[in-house]
Amino acid sequence: MKTRIRLGPFTLDLLAARDGAFAGIGAVRHDGAALRSGVIPWIFHAESGAFAFRSFNLKDVVSSPRKAVIRFVSRGEWRPWSDEDDAMDEARFSTRRAKAPVAEFFWTFRPVTRKAFKAEFDGLAMQLEVRSPDAPVHTVIEDATWEIGGAAAGATLIQQDVSTIQLEQRVSARSAFSTIERFCSDGWGGCYPMDMLPRAAGSAFFDFQAKGDLALALFAPRPGLTRSRVEKFADENVIHYTDRPFVARSARACFPERLLLVHRAARRFVRHEMRNLWLDCFTAFREELLANYGCRPETPRPNVHAMLWDEELKRFGSKWTLPLRRAFADYAKLGFTEVFTHGVWDSVASDPAPRRPGNICCPYTYAFSPKFGGAAGMRATERAASKAGITLYQWFSFQLSRDAPVWKAHPEWILRKPNGEPWNANYDELWAGRMNGPYGDWIEKQIHEVQKATGIHGVFWDSYQNLGVTCIDWPSPDRTPQAERIFRLQAELQRRGFRQRTEVVTPFGVSQVAMFGFPGDPFRRRLWDDVVSADSAYVLLDTAPAFFGDRTPFTRDRISPEIYFWLAGHRVLPGLQARPWSPGTRLPGGDLAEEYARVNRLYNHALPRMQRLRLVRGGAVTLWLDADGAPSAVWCFRSATAPCAVPLVDIESDEPAPRRLVPGHVYATPSSDPS
Incomplete structure (x- = not known):
């Protein structure tokens, strides 16, 4: 038996049997377009001590154009082994009880809208409340699959996180990937430190998927501690999205509100348009999330790592500290504005x-x-x-x-x-x-x-x-x-x-964590060459990525000055190591120090103009807009014509830009000088 909820352009099919058993939500559609396959119901799982709440009965659905509330109940089932360990590192045992508690679930949906700059999103705000006076809860597992068009194949996922999934993950029916934290050691055996990474602290703070002319995002504006995983198996044409929020244990627990957001483009996405939509989502959603905690975004600056x-x-x-103090002037001449020690x-x-x-x-x-x-x-x-x-x-x-x-x-x-x-x-x-x-x-x-x-x-x-x-x-x-x-x-x-x-x-x-390794390195999360070949530096926006390995990555054959320039043009800036102490005194960048320094100076000069990143077809340049959305700066990686019709000048020479922009140069609109 299906009960259909309609909220604005969304329809949700509830899966309920005649006897009242509630299996969750099946199909979800936006203006008739499938957002999930419905093969696996969208449902919750909760636990409290000796009891698990995993079988549900639908009590009622109260629905209006402004809100829908699904009320369902669960009688606790005996759970002999808990996810807590004793001193022997064994799961704690719970004795079966004569009377099982009953938990009442209220799943609320509200139609909302969001804008990420000019991109408009239809949305559903979703929140779960659990009332369980006899067995208070402090965490639930929300488990669903999301597939634009009803199948995973053909989708592209984009996520800024610390896992081993590709930054821009293209999906086929036979793809297999996971956002489990994984260190690759001597091949792909490795170790698994954390099964479910926390949102905004390892895991992406929002999920993004695009296919055809549709894009889907899942975002909690105030996630608190929410552990998550995205996973696909090779023998399934679905993508699993699992979130586990934690709150203070309570007989009436309210879990963080999440948003399901859908954008329909005027035509099928081409690659750079999809990427620009992700960038706009990243920027807008990040600002909203941080504001909820009283924070502001930070951008990376040229940074030296100098410690003993x-x-x-x-x-x-x-x-x-004496050699370090004497070195500051040299680092400043090389364009560095930050030093970690x-x-x-x-x-x-x-x-x-x-x-x-x-x-x-x-x-x-x-x-x-x-x-x-x-x-x-x-x-x-x-x-x-x-x-x-x-x-x-x-x-x-x-x-x-x-x-x-x-x-x-x-x-x-x-x-x-x-x-x-x-x-x-x-x-x-x-x-x-x-x-x-x-x-x-x-x-x-x-x-x-x-x-x-x-x-x-x-x-x-x-x-x-x-x-x-x-x-x-x-x-x-x-x-x-x-x-x-x-x-x-x-x-x-x-x-x-x-x-x-x-x-x-x-x-x-600013995120500064070792994520990448190079071919032949015994230890890494991701392979750096994949980022370069996929042209996916944009996903690292506002980070300072670091690299595993004993040798410096800032060499001609690894993170060369040209690659450093490419990263800076996306507002991505890894820190360089330096050693002011003898023996072995070393400037950041070693023999290539002046080449990296040139990039730093360009970046420092252009940074006030670099407010909103726009990617262009082919990726030969990046176009930066100012705070008013007007073209402001262009970083050129390969010879190309200007991506905007306004006049440009070379920020080093102050000469007008040539008809074809020169690789390794940064250009700005004359009116975009913040001074």
């Missing part, structure tokens, strides 16, 4: 007798160690950087060494797994803290004190995902996720003038 590890630090002692906290590295192995990434507190110059040394380093026009970034995290004194003073601040052990993300030497309580306030206060004592206003967040956003306070009464506390902390730091980089792919700050 423990052995060399101990050799230089308190004088380790790892000033040494009171940590395992500064401890003369540490209890266990560790390094500078195992802090006791966020106070600079006197052994390595203390706050005074870092204040002098910050002043030297500022004088050269450079923003200094410092390493921070949400975790500390397990031997940090604070854990003895406040054992209640330790974040714990379901089995009661400290949360360490399989780092034996580290423990994470409970960011939702006094520990989070203490961490924030220390960052403020560092800024006050040194003037530093750049943060690099280490282990942002696995020891931060993903964490749940399992032993607490309501099992509170801490993602939103971290997002609010970042917003507060931004208001205090901090710029931020994060060790994962996220819209919160």
